[in-house]
Amino acid sequence: MASSSRARSRSPFSHRKPPSPFSSTSSTSSFVRNKLIPRTCSSSATSYLNSAGGYDSRSRTTSRSKSDSVYYDSRGYNASTPVAHAPEEIIGEPLETSRSGDSISVTIRFRPLNEREFQRGDEIAWYADGDKTVRNEYNPATAYAFDRVFGPHATSQEVYEIAARPVVQAAMEGVNGTVFAYGVTSSGKTHTMHGDQNAPGIIPLAIKDVFSIIQDTPGREFLLRVSYLEIYNEVINDLLDPTGQNLRVREDAQGTYVEGIKEEVVLSPGHVLSFIAAGEEHRHVGSNNFNLFSSRSHTIFTLMIESSAHGDEYDGVVFSQLNLIDLAGSESSKTETTGLRRKEGSYINKSLLTLGTVIGKLSEGKASHVPYRDSKLTRLLQSSLSGHGHLICTVTPASSNMEETHNTLKFASRAKRVEIYASRNKIIDEKSLIKKYQKEISVLKEELDHLRQGMLIGVNHEELMTLRQKLEEGQVKMQSRLEEEEEAKAALMNRIQRLTKLILVSSKNSISGLSDVPSHQRIHSVGEDDKLDGQGADTLVIDSENQKDPLTSIAVLASDPSYELKHRRSSSGWNDELSPTSSTATESTQAGELISGTKLLADVWLHLYSGRGASFQGGMTSDQMDLLAEQVKVLAGEIAFSSSTLKRLLDQSANDPDSSKSQIQNLEREIQEKRRQMRALEQHIIESGEASISNASFVEMQQTVMKLMTQCNEKSFELEIKSADNRILQEQLQNKCSENEELQAKVTLLEQQLASLSGDKLSSSAHGISEEHADELRKKIQSQVEGKRFDCH
Numbered sequence: 001m002a003s004s005s006r007a008r009s010r011s012p013f014s015h016r017k018p019p020s021p022f023s024s025t026s027s028t029s030s031f032v033r034n035k036l037i038p039r040t041c042s043s044s045a046t047s048y049l050n051s052a053g054g055y056d057s058r059s060r061t062t063s064r065s066k067s068d069s070v071y072y073d074s075r076g077y078n079a080s081t082p083v084a085h086a087p088e089e090i091i092g093e094p095l096e097t098s099r100s101g102d103s104i105s106v107t108i109r110f111r112p113l114n115e116r117e118f119q120r121g122d123e124i125a126w127y128a129d130g131d132k133t134v135r136n137e138y139n140p141a142t143a144y145a146f147d148r149v150f151g152p153h154a155t156s157q158e159v160y161e162i163a164a165r166p167v168v169q170a171a172m173e174g175v176n177g178t179v180f181a182y183g184v185t186s187s188g189k190t191h192t193m194h195g196d197q198n199a200p201g202i203i204p205l206a207i208k209d210v211f212s213i214i215q216d217t218p219g220r221e222f223l224l225r226v227s228y229l230e231i232y233n234e235v236i237n238d239l240l241d242p243t244g245q246n247l248r249v250r251e252d253a254q255g256t257y258v259e260g261i262k263e264e265v266v267l268s269p270g271h272v273l274s275f276i277a278a279g280e281e282h283r284h285v286g287s288n289n290f291n292l293f294s295s296r297s298h299t300i301f302t303l304m305i306e307s308s309a310h311g312d313e314y315d316g317v318v319f320s321q322l323n324l325i326d327l328a329g330s331e332s333s334k335t336e337t338t339g340l341r342r343k344e345g346s347y348i349n350k351s352l353l354t355l356g357t358v359i360g361k362l363s364e365g366k367a368s369h370v371p372y373r374d375s376k377l378t379r380l381l382q383s384s385l386s387g388h389g390h391l392i393c394t395v396t397p398a399s400s401n402m403e404e405t406h407n408t409l410k411f412a413s414r415a416k417r418v419e420i421y422a423s424r425n426k427i428i429d430e431k432s433l434i435k436k437y438q439k440e441i442s443v444l445k446e447e448l449d450h451l452r453q454g455m456l457i458g459v460n461h462e463e464l465m466t467l468r469q470k471l472e473e474g475q476v477k478m479q480s481r482l483e484e485e486e487e488a489k490a491a492l493m494n495r496i497q498r499l500t501k502l503i504l505v506s507s508k509n510s511i512s513g514l515s516d517v518p519s520h521q522r523i524h525s526v527g528e529d530d531k532l533d534g535q536g537a538d539t540l541v542i543d544s545e546n547q548k549d550p551l552t553s554i555a556v557l558a559s560d561p562s563y564e565l566k567h568r569r570s571s572s573g574w575n576d577e578l579s580p581t582s583s584t585a586t587e588s589t590q591a592g593e594l595i596s597g598t599k600l601l602a603d604v605w606l607h608l609y610s611g612r613g614a615s616f617q618g619g620m621t622s623d624q625m626d627l628l629a630e631q632v633k634v635l636a637g638e639i640a641f642s643s644s645t646l647k648r649l650l651d652q653s654a655n656d657p658d659s660s661k662s663q664i665q666n667l668e669r670e671i672q673e674k675r676r677q678m679r680a681l682e683q684h685i686i687e688s689g690e691a692s693i694s695n696a697s698f699v700e701m702q703q704t705v706m707k708l709m710t711q712c713n714e715k716s717f718e719l720e721i722k723s724a725d726n727r728i729l730q731e732q733l734q735n736k737c738s739e740n741e742e743l744q745a746k747v748t749l750l751e752q753q754l755a756s757l758s759g760d761k762l763s764s765s766a767h768g769i770s771e772e773h774a775d776e777l778r779k780k781i782q783s784q785v786e787g788k789r790f791d792c793h
């Protein structure tokens, strides 16, 4: 089967692995007295059960039927037929397990015999003798002592508690830590490091622990990053970024690192696990004759932890790395491999050999050359191997693998002697991402403050004034500039929130500088992050002074722009806070009515006292007037109710004056208060009514004026027409006058002619005109004069 980068589906965060024929966690099994019993076991299988309910390895043969299960006995494996052994085989390892505390701690974990080993008739060659010793079944004198030895029924959780938890805790305090699983192929390394949904391994358990530690460490801020890589055939590939292939190892003052590796900031256990699951998709996995899903590469999952105390406690940034390593298993000549598998196997073996040599050199404690550079694995582990580390060696008890297990035990034994120099790291601030984020946050916050104060960044006061002036002149450009500023402000807010969210703090934290970010946003869960429940906004903060006066409280609320939101979200809550007397009133009155009454009241007051209400302070619409009147009625009803309660209390107190004294006082205050409110409302109604009346006459006046104006316009129009007529008449008159004058002149002329005709007969005879003809002329002229005079008039 070709090597592939398919998901190795055995991790708890990816889909489940299809049941392997050798799988120990098949659904066909069940537990009996803490032992896994195959449901599909034939009767011959049950015959392995010894008196203790375990399995007796002596009778373990291949005669049992095929099943998916593995087999345990009460102490791991009870092999009571030791094979004779030559004395030189005995390795006299000291069995005392005390450690100086400055060497790598080593744990051995046995896995149960698997189906294949059973089928082959394997026997138990090595077993856990107590919880510190591994003993050879055939040669009991051959025994090794370790910090801890886990038998085949130990859970990964138990292994975690001993092998990994101290390393994780130390890493959270700034001490580098490494936990790695070493063993031959199919011995249980991946099972131990990753596990599955039912039995999560070291990695998921460590991640869970890391976040609980953060939660339990108020006063410190953490920033977590992860990277995940594999070393496949001596090539480093980035499992979080499929394009990151064949990456190079570099070295700086702080040690070795992989150039260009992707580091992801993580916020929650689920977040981390999702990265690992994605990484697993790219890991090289293939089958060999021992393991259907054999790891063909070493994987290193690294959690980078930065933390710093906050405020006055600040003592620099502490940085540490936690490496969780799942090594590929060494393959012996028994591993049937061909082609690609063999090539992979030889790379795996070579790097493990180098690891063995490095461990050997380190365990000698001499200042000899340590060949870290001989493999990518040892190069990368160089700094980790001298830090706080824990080696988990997984082994199979099977006799067919006795030699391989022996080699593992020898390796583990050497590793136990490797001295470590664990110390708390500190890093210079500039290199710290958490510091960088913190600085960025404070710079951004300053910028935001400036923006909030209306100061444009990089603009001095005069420029600002000019800009404001321009704004006043209604410059569209300025408007858009302002909008840009708003956008910038929103973007800044987002960035601050995003950065702040990356820094993890305990939700028990009361760090003041971070208090403006709701703590729930900072609790490490992406899911929770997404659910911004606005808890902070829901909380009404009314100062205690104002709380004493419901009206003032309402006014205070009304002046708060966020009131509407708060009010909407907590409509039933805040009313209780508004009235200090509500405890008695609510007890003795119908709380619902009281609340709804107060709410309506608040609405009215909101309109009256908020800026928005200003537009109708001079007069109200009829709806608003109705609302006010309604309030008055509600208040009157409440007063009546309170009064009757008061009366009842007064009657009761006749016998025992002290019993309800305070209740009576409260009720009296309440009634007084309500009367005051009622009076205030009535006053408003009156004022608004007057305003309405004066508004009405003004409208009438306006209408009259309008009418008059219209009439006036009409009249002046008429007048204009009349004057135009007049002008025409005047002209006609003038014309007539001038005609008259002409006629007058003609009359005069005719009269003169007439006079000369009448008075000078001689002259007429002189002119040769007869008397008769002259009379005729006189008459004619006379009538003409008469006619002209008539025309003139």
Ligand SMILES: Nc1ncnc2c1ncn2[C@@H]1O[C@H](COP(=O)(O)OP(=O)(O)OP(=O)(O)O)[C@@H](O)[C@H]1O
Binding pocket: 020, 022, 023, 024, 025, 070, 110, 111, 112, 114, 152, 183, 184, 185, 186, 187, 188, 189, 190, 191, 192, 291, 293, 294, 295, 296, 327, 328, 329, 330, 394
């Ligand atoms: N302690 C255990 N209890 C039950 N089953 C186990 C245990 N250890 C390993 N197994 C099972 O044995 C099989 C091989 O285990 P695993 O794949 O973890 O081995 P490995 O050492 O990682 O192998 P390789 O080096 O080839 O990747 C798996 O099916 C696993 O579930």
